[in-house]
Amino acid sequence: MRVRHQRAAQALGVTVESDGEFWGWAGRTLGAPARTAADAPVWLRLVAEREEKASGKLWTGAVDAQRAFGDLDGHRPALVGLYDETEDGTAYRAELSVRVGAPVLSTTPVLGQDLGLPATWWAELAETLHRLAMSAPTDRIAIRPQCMARAIPQFVGIPAPEVTSWAPAHGDLH
Structure with a gap:
Protein backbone atom coordinates (compact mmCIF):
# COMPACT_ATOMS: atom_id res chain seq x y z
CA MET A 1 0.00 0.00 0.00
CA ARG A 2 2.83 2.41 0.77
CA VAL A 3 4.42 1.79 -2.62
CA ARG A 4 1.06 2.27 -4.38
CA HIS A 5 0.35 5.39 -2.32
CA GLN A 6 3.68 6.89 -3.38
CA ARG A 7 3.05 5.93 -7.00
CA ALA A 8 -0.34 7.67 -6.84
CA ALA A 9 1.30 10.76 -5.32
CA GLN A 10 3.72 10.93 -8.24
CA ALA A 11 0.94 10.42 -10.79
CA LEU A 12 -1.11 13.21 -9.19
CA GLY A 13 1.88 15.55 -8.85
CA VAL A 14 1.90 15.86 -5.08
CA THR A 15 4.50 15.32 -2.36
CA VAL A 16 3.45 13.29 0.66
CA GLU A 17 4.39 14.95 3.94
CA SER A 18 6.37 13.01 6.50
CA ASP A 19 4.18 13.81 9.50
CA GLY A 20 1.95 10.77 9.48
CA GLU A 21 0.03 8.16 7.65
CA PHE A 22 -3.44 6.99 8.60
CA TRP A 23 -4.61 3.45 7.95
CA GLY A 24 -8.26 2.55 7.48
CA TRP A 25 -10.19 -0.56 8.33
CA ALA A 26 -8.26 -3.80 7.78
CA VAL A 63 -16.66 11.00 -7.01
CA ASP A 64 -20.44 10.74 -6.54
CA ALA A 65 -20.36 13.22 -3.65
CA GLN A 66 -18.20 15.67 -5.61
CA ARG A 67 -20.61 15.58 -8.55
CA ALA A 68 -23.65 16.00 -6.33
CA PHE A 69 -22.39 18.56 -3.82
CA GLY A 70 -19.04 20.05 -4.70
CA ASP A 71 -17.51 21.37 -1.50
CA LEU A 72 -20.86 22.20 0.18
CA ASP A 73 -19.86 25.84 0.62
CA GLY A 74 -16.65 24.85 2.36
CA HIS A 75 -18.20 22.12 4.54
CA ARG A 76 -16.79 19.23 2.51
CA PRO A 77 -13.27 18.76 1.18
CA ALA A 78 -13.45 19.07 -2.61
CA LEU A 79 -12.14 16.16 -4.64
CA VAL A 80 -9.41 17.58 -6.90
CA GLY A 81 -7.82 14.48 -8.41
CA LEU A 82 -8.29 10.79 -9.04
CA TYR A 83 -5.89 8.05 -10.07
CA ASP A 84 -6.80 4.41 -10.78
CA GLU A 85 -4.49 1.47 -11.24
CA THR A 86 -5.03 -2.29 -11.42
CA GLU A 87 -2.43 -5.01 -11.06
CA ASP A 88 -2.51 -8.72 -10.24
CA GLY A 89 -6.26 -8.75 -9.60
CA THR A 90 -6.22 -5.78 -7.21
CA ALA A 91 -7.64 -2.37 -8.08
CA TYR A 92 -6.28 0.77 -6.44
CA ARG A 93 -8.01 4.14 -6.39
CA ALA A 94 -6.29 7.27 -5.15
CA GLU A 95 -8.47 10.24 -4.25
CA LEU A 96 -6.86 13.64 -3.84
CA SER A 97 -8.90 16.15 -1.84
CA VAL A 98 -8.45 19.61 -0.44
CA ARG A 99 -7.09 19.18 3.09
CA VAL A 100 -9.33 20.26 5.94
CA GLY A 101 -7.67 22.87 8.13
CA ALA A 102 -9.76 22.15 11.22
CA PRO A 103 -8.24 19.98 13.94
CA VAL A 104 -9.09 16.30 14.29
CA LEU A 105 -11.92 15.86 16.80
CA SER A 106 -11.34 12.18 17.48
CA THR A 107 -8.56 9.81 16.48
CA THR A 108 -11.04 6.91 16.39
CA PRO A 109 -14.38 6.44 14.60
CA VAL A 110 -16.13 6.76 17.99
CA LEU A 111 -16.41 10.13 19.69
CA GLY A 112 -15.69 9.12 23.28
CA GLN A 113 -15.86 12.44 25.12
CA ASP A 114 -17.63 15.77 25.10
CA LEU A 115 -15.52 18.13 23.01
CA GLY A 116 -17.08 21.29 24.35
CA LEU A 117 -18.01 22.47 20.86
CA PRO A 118 -20.32 25.50 20.74
CA ALA A 119 -23.98 25.09 19.90
CA THR A 120 -23.34 26.97 16.64
CA TRP A 121 -20.97 24.18 15.51
CA TRP A 122 -23.63 21.52 16.06
CA ALA A 123 -26.31 23.70 14.43
CA GLU A 124 -24.14 24.18 11.35
CA LEU A 125 -23.50 20.43 11.15
CA ALA A 126 -27.21 19.69 11.48
CA GLU A 127 -28.05 22.25 8.76
CA THR A 128 -25.46 20.82 6.38
CA LEU A 129 -26.69 17.25 6.95
CA HIS A 130 -30.28 18.42 6.43
CA ARG A 131 -29.28 20.05 3.12
CA LEU A 132 -27.71 16.76 2.08
CA ALA A 133 -30.77 14.74 3.05
CA MET A 134 -33.15 17.02 1.19
CA SER A 135 -31.11 17.34 -1.98
CA ALA A 136 -29.65 13.88 -2.43
CA PRO A 137 -31.95 11.13 -3.61
CA THR A 138 -30.13 7.86 -3.12
CA ASP A 139 -30.54 4.13 -3.04
CA ARG A 140 -27.49 3.67 -0.83
CA ILE A 141 -27.97 2.07 2.56
CA ALA A 142 -25.53 2.83 5.37
CA ILE A 143 -27.34 0.82 8.06
CA ARG A 144 -29.62 -2.03 7.09
CA PRO A 145 -32.84 -2.63 9.05
CA GLN A 146 -31.59 -6.07 10.12
CA CYS A 147 -28.51 -4.48 11.67
CA MET A 148 -30.62 -1.92 13.52
CA ALA A 149 -32.95 -4.65 14.82
CA ARG A 150 -29.94 -6.51 16.23
CA ALA A 151 -27.70 -3.64 17.37
CA ILE A 152 -30.16 -1.27 19.07
CA PRO A 153 -31.31 -3.85 21.65
CA GLN A 154 -27.76 -5.11 22.11
CA PHE A 155 -26.09 -1.74 22.66
CA VAL A 156 -28.90 0.53 23.83
CA GLY A 157 -31.02 -1.99 25.71
CA ILE A 158 -34.35 -1.11 24.11
CA PRO A 159 -36.25 -2.67 21.21
CA ALA A 160 -35.48 -1.22 17.81
CA PRO A 161 -38.18 1.26 16.75
CA GLU A 162 -40.32 0.53 13.73
CA VAL A 163 -39.02 2.54 10.79
CA THR A 164 -41.88 4.18 8.93
CA SER A 165 -39.86 6.34 6.56
CA TRP A 166 -36.30 6.68 5.33
CA ALA A 167 -34.27 9.75 4.38
CA PRO A 168 -30.70 10.18 3.19
CA ALA A 169 -28.27 10.65 6.05
CA HIS A 170 -24.50 10.68 6.28
CA GLY A 171 -23.29 7.22 7.25
CA ASP A 172 -19.64 8.15 7.85
CA LEU A 173 -18.71 11.46 9.44
CA HIS A 174 -15.09 10.66 10.19
Missing part, protein backbone atom coordinates in the same frame (compact mmCIF):
# COMPACT_ATOMS: atom_id res chain seq x y z
CA GLY A 27 -5.44 -1.97 5.99
CA ARG A 28 -7.76 -1.39 3.05
CA THR A 29 -7.12 2.36 2.93
CA LEU A 30 -4.10 4.55 3.50
CA GLY A 31 -4.30 8.31 3.77
CA ALA A 32 -1.69 10.99 4.34
CA PRO A 33 -1.26 14.75 4.15
CA ALA A 34 0.43 16.00 1.00
CA ARG A 35 1.19 19.23 -0.84
CA THR A 36 0.74 20.22 -4.45
CA ALA A 37 3.51 21.75 -6.57
CA ALA A 38 1.97 25.13 -5.66
CA ASP A 39 2.31 24.19 -1.94
CA ALA A 40 -1.45 23.81 -1.38
CA PRO A 41 -2.34 21.37 1.40
CA VAL A 42 -4.17 18.28 0.13
CA TRP A 43 -5.09 14.82 1.41
CA LEU A 44 -4.19 11.69 -0.53
CA ARG A 45 -6.27 8.60 0.22
CA LEU A 46 -5.64 5.25 -1.41
CA VAL A 47 -8.12 2.38 -1.33
CA ALA A 48 -7.45 -1.18 -2.47
CA GLU A 49 -10.02 -3.78 -3.46
CA ARG A 50 -10.20 -7.00 -5.43
CA GLU A 51 -10.67 -6.01 -9.05
CA GLU A 52 -14.08 -7.67 -9.36
CA LYS A 53 -15.36 -5.74 -6.31
CA ALA A 54 -13.97 -2.32 -7.31
CA SER A 55 -17.36 -0.71 -7.96
CA GLY A 56 -20.40 0.57 -6.15
CA LYS A 57 -20.75 3.00 -3.27
CA LEU A 58 -17.51 2.14 -1.50
CA TRP A 59 -15.57 2.69 -4.70
CA THR A 60 -17.35 5.69 -6.22
CA GLY A 61 -18.47 7.56 -3.08
CA ALA A 62 -16.02 10.46 -3.30
Whole structure:
Protein backbone atom coordinates (compact mmCIF):
# COMPACT_ATOMS: atom_id res chain seq x y z
CA MET A 1 0.00 0.00 0.00
CA ARG A 2 2.83 2.41 0.77
CA VAL A 3 4.42 1.79 -2.62
CA ARG A 4 1.06 2.27 -4.38
CA HIS A 5 0.35 5.39 -2.32
CA GLN A 6 3.68 6.89 -3.38
CA ARG A 7 3.05 5.93 -7.00
CA ALA A 8 -0.34 7.67 -6.84
CA ALA A 9 1.30 10.76 -5.32
CA GLN A 10 3.72 10.93 -8.24
CA ALA A 11 0.94 10.42 -10.79
CA LEU A 12 -1.11 13.21 -9.19
CA GLY A 13 1.88 15.55 -8.85
CA VAL A 14 1.90 15.86 -5.08
CA THR A 15 4.50 15.32 -2.36
CA VAL A 16 3.45 13.29 0.66
CA GLU A 17 4.39 14.95 3.94
CA SER A 18 6.37 13.01 6.50
CA ASP A 19 4.18 13.81 9.50
CA GLY A 20 1.95 10.77 9.48
CA GLU A 21 0.03 8.16 7.65
CA PHE A 22 -3.44 6.99 8.60
CA TRP A 23 -4.61 3.45 7.95
CA GLY A 24 -8.26 2.55 7.48
CA TRP A 25 -10.19 -0.56 8.33
CA ALA A 26 -8.26 -3.80 7.78
CA GLY A 27 -5.44 -1.97 5.99
CA ARG A 28 -7.76 -1.39 3.05
CA THR A 29 -7.12 2.36 2.93
CA LEU A 30 -4.10 4.55 3.50
CA GLY A 31 -4.30 8.31 3.77
CA ALA A 32 -1.69 10.99 4.34
CA PRO A 33 -1.26 14.75 4.15
CA ALA A 34 0.43 16.00 1.00
CA ARG A 35 1.19 19.23 -0.84
CA THR A 36 0.74 20.22 -4.45
CA ALA A 37 3.51 21.75 -6.57
CA ALA A 38 1.97 25.13 -5.66
CA ASP A 39 2.31 24.19 -1.94
CA ALA A 40 -1.45 23.81 -1.38
CA PRO A 41 -2.34 21.37 1.40
CA VAL A 42 -4.17 18.28 0.13
CA TRP A 43 -5.09 14.82 1.41
CA LEU A 44 -4.19 11.69 -0.53
CA ARG A 45 -6.27 8.60 0.22
CA LEU A 46 -5.64 5.25 -1.41
CA VAL A 47 -8.12 2.38 -1.33
CA ALA A 48 -7.45 -1.18 -2.47
CA GLU A 49 -10.02 -3.78 -3.46
CA ARG A 50 -10.20 -7.00 -5.43
CA GLU A 51 -10.67 -6.01 -9.05
CA GLU A 52 -14.08 -7.67 -9.36
CA LYS A 53 -15.36 -5.74 -6.31
CA ALA A 54 -13.97 -2.32 -7.31
CA SER A 55 -17.36 -0.71 -7.96
CA GLY A 56 -20.40 0.57 -6.15
CA LYS A 57 -20.75 3.00 -3.27
CA LEU A 58 -17.51 2.14 -1.50
CA TRP A 59 -15.57 2.69 -4.70
CA THR A 60 -17.35 5.69 -6.22
CA GLY A 61 -18.47 7.56 -3.08
CA ALA A 62 -16.02 10.46 -3.30
CA VAL A 63 -16.66 11.00 -7.01
CA ASP A 64 -20.44 10.74 -6.54
CA ALA A 65 -20.36 13.22 -3.65
CA GLN A 66 -18.20 15.67 -5.61
CA ARG A 67 -20.61 15.58 -8.55
CA ALA A 68 -23.65 16.00 -6.33
CA PHE A 69 -22.39 18.56 -3.82
CA GLY A 70 -19.04 20.05 -4.70
CA ASP A 71 -17.51 21.37 -1.50
CA LEU A 72 -20.86 22.20 0.18
CA ASP A 73 -19.86 25.84 0.62
CA GLY A 74 -16.65 24.85 2.36
CA HIS A 75 -18.20 22.12 4.54
CA ARG A 76 -16.79 19.23 2.51
CA PRO A 77 -13.27 18.76 1.18
CA ALA A 78 -13.45 19.07 -2.61
CA LEU A 79 -12.14 16.16 -4.64
CA VAL A 80 -9.41 17.58 -6.90
CA GLY A 81 -7.82 14.48 -8.41
CA LEU A 82 -8.29 10.79 -9.04
CA TYR A 83 -5.89 8.05 -10.07
CA ASP A 84 -6.80 4.41 -10.78
CA GLU A 85 -4.49 1.47 -11.24
CA THR A 86 -5.03 -2.29 -11.42
CA GLU A 87 -2.43 -5.01 -11.06
CA ASP A 88 -2.51 -8.72 -10.24
CA GLY A 89 -6.26 -8.75 -9.60
CA THR A 90 -6.22 -5.78 -7.21
CA ALA A 91 -7.64 -2.37 -8.08
CA TYR A 92 -6.28 0.77 -6.44
CA ARG A 93 -8.01 4.14 -6.39
CA ALA A 94 -6.29 7.27 -5.15
CA GLU A 95 -8.47 10.24 -4.25
CA LEU A 96 -6.86 13.64 -3.84
CA SER A 97 -8.90 16.15 -1.84
CA VAL A 98 -8.45 19.61 -0.44
CA ARG A 99 -7.09 19.18 3.09
CA VAL A 100 -9.33 20.26 5.94
CA GLY A 101 -7.67 22.87 8.13
CA ALA A 102 -9.76 22.15 11.22
CA PRO A 103 -8.24 19.98 13.94
CA VAL A 104 -9.09 16.30 14.29
CA LEU A 105 -11.92 15.86 16.80
CA SER A 106 -11.34 12.18 17.48
CA THR A 107 -8.56 9.81 16.48
CA THR A 108 -11.04 6.91 16.39
CA PRO A 109 -14.38 6.44 14.60
CA VAL A 110 -16.13 6.76 17.99
CA LEU A 111 -16.41 10.13 19.69
CA GLY A 112 -15.69 9.12 23.28
CA GLN A 113 -15.86 12.44 25.12
CA ASP A 114 -17.63 15.77 25.10
CA LEU A 115 -15.52 18.13 23.01
CA GLY A 116 -17.08 21.29 24.35
CA LEU A 117 -18.01 22.47 20.86
CA PRO A 118 -20.32 25.50 20.74
CA ALA A 119 -23.98 25.09 19.90
CA THR A 120 -23.34 26.97 16.64
CA TRP A 121 -20.97 24.18 15.51
CA TRP A 122 -23.63 21.52 16.06
CA ALA A 123 -26.31 23.70 14.43
CA GLU A 124 -24.14 24.18 11.35
CA LEU A 125 -23.50 20.43 11.15
CA ALA A 126 -27.21 19.69 11.48
CA GLU A 127 -28.05 22.25 8.76
CA THR A 128 -25.46 20.82 6.38
CA LEU A 129 -26.69 17.25 6.95
CA HIS A 130 -30.28 18.42 6.43
CA ARG A 131 -29.28 20.05 3.12
CA LEU A 132 -27.71 16.76 2.08
CA ALA A 133 -30.77 14.74 3.05
CA MET A 134 -33.15 17.02 1.19
CA SER A 135 -31.11 17.34 -1.98
CA ALA A 136 -29.65 13.88 -2.43
CA PRO A 137 -31.95 11.13 -3.61
CA THR A 138 -30.13 7.86 -3.12
CA ASP A 139 -30.54 4.13 -3.04
CA ARG A 140 -27.49 3.67 -0.83
CA ILE A 141 -27.97 2.07 2.56
CA ALA A 142 -25.53 2.83 5.37
CA ILE A 143 -27.34 0.82 8.06
CA ARG A 144 -29.62 -2.03 7.09
CA PRO A 145 -32.84 -2.63 9.05
CA GLN A 146 -31.59 -6.07 10.12
CA CYS A 147 -28.51 -4.48 11.67
CA MET A 148 -30.62 -1.92 13.52
CA ALA A 149 -32.95 -4.65 14.82
CA ARG A 150 -29.94 -6.51 16.23
CA ALA A 151 -27.70 -3.64 17.37
CA ILE A 152 -30.16 -1.27 19.07
CA PRO A 153 -31.31 -3.85 21.65
CA GLN A 154 -27.76 -5.11 22.11
CA PHE A 155 -26.09 -1.74 22.66
CA VAL A 156 -28.90 0.53 23.83
CA GLY A 157 -31.02 -1.99 25.71
CA ILE A 158 -34.35 -1.11 24.11
CA PRO A 159 -36.25 -2.67 21.21
CA ALA A 160 -35.48 -1.22 17.81
CA PRO A 161 -38.18 1.26 16.75
CA GLU A 162 -40.32 0.53 13.73
CA VAL A 163 -39.02 2.54 10.79
CA THR A 164 -41.88 4.18 8.93
CA SER A 165 -39.86 6.34 6.56
CA TRP A 166 -36.30 6.68 5.33
CA ALA A 167 -34.27 9.75 4.38
CA PRO A 168 -30.70 10.18 3.19
CA ALA A 169 -28.27 10.65 6.05
CA HIS A 170 -24.50 10.68 6.28
CA GLY A 171 -23.29 7.22 7.25
CA ASP A 172 -19.64 8.15 7.85
CA LEU A 173 -18.71 11.46 9.44
CA HIS A 174 -15.09 10.66 10.19
